[in-house]
Each structure stands twice: as C-alpha cells, then as structure tokens.
Amino acid sequence: MKLIYLDAATHDRHVAAISHLPHLVAAALVEVAEEMGGWEAASTGFRDTTRLASSNPPMRTDIVARNRGPVMASIDALVRQLTALRGQIESGDDAALCRYLEQSRARREAWLASQQGAE
Secondary structure, rough: OOOOOOOOOHHHHHHHHHHHHHHHHHHHHHHHHHHHOOOOHHHHHHHHHHHHHHHHHHHHHHHHOOHHHHHHHHHHHHHHHHHHHHHHHHHOOOOHHHHHHHHHHHHHHHHHHHHOOOO
C-alpha cells in the first residue's frame, strides 16, 4: 500500500477522474454496444474494458451523487478529449491521431512504471 495525503477537494477531483468516470464510461460503452450492435463480435477487449459496468448500481449512484461536481468536471474533460479525437478522425488527420495515441500510451506506460514496487 502506498499512502498519499490529499485535501478533500483534491481527493474528490482525483477519484472522480480515476474511479468514478471509468465506471460511468464502462456503462456508456455497454449502452453504445446495445444501440449499435456488435455483441456477437465482442471478445476479451470489450469484456475487460466494460468490467466496471458490472459493479453495484445503487452503490455507484450514491458515490457519484456525493461527488457530483468533480464527476461532472471529469465528464466535461472526457467530452473535450473525445471531441478532439473526433475532430482528428473527421478531418483525416491521421498524424495527429497517431501522436495522440502515442502520447496516451507513453503516459500510461510511465504511470505503470511508477507503480513498480509500490504494491
């Protein structure tokens, strides 16, 4: 276990982004699959990406309701990211899309590396 000390507002902002938002995104991905189809082709990537959609709905609702402001801010940040991605795809800016994906991969890899030995 790694202890970190945060004030309440920082804690709420951080967990909205790294805990609450992923639960909501997983649920939204399931709903997109329902809307657009594709269940028959879904496999381990979809299963793993949407795992959090299987969490306890009343508990999740309570958590989100008690952290409403930071959760809304994290949804707004996600919408900005998706809008930027949509713009790159729509315009055919494959180079920008590749840079975005490379940056995201590098950030995740750096985070994973920082976790080595922290468990």
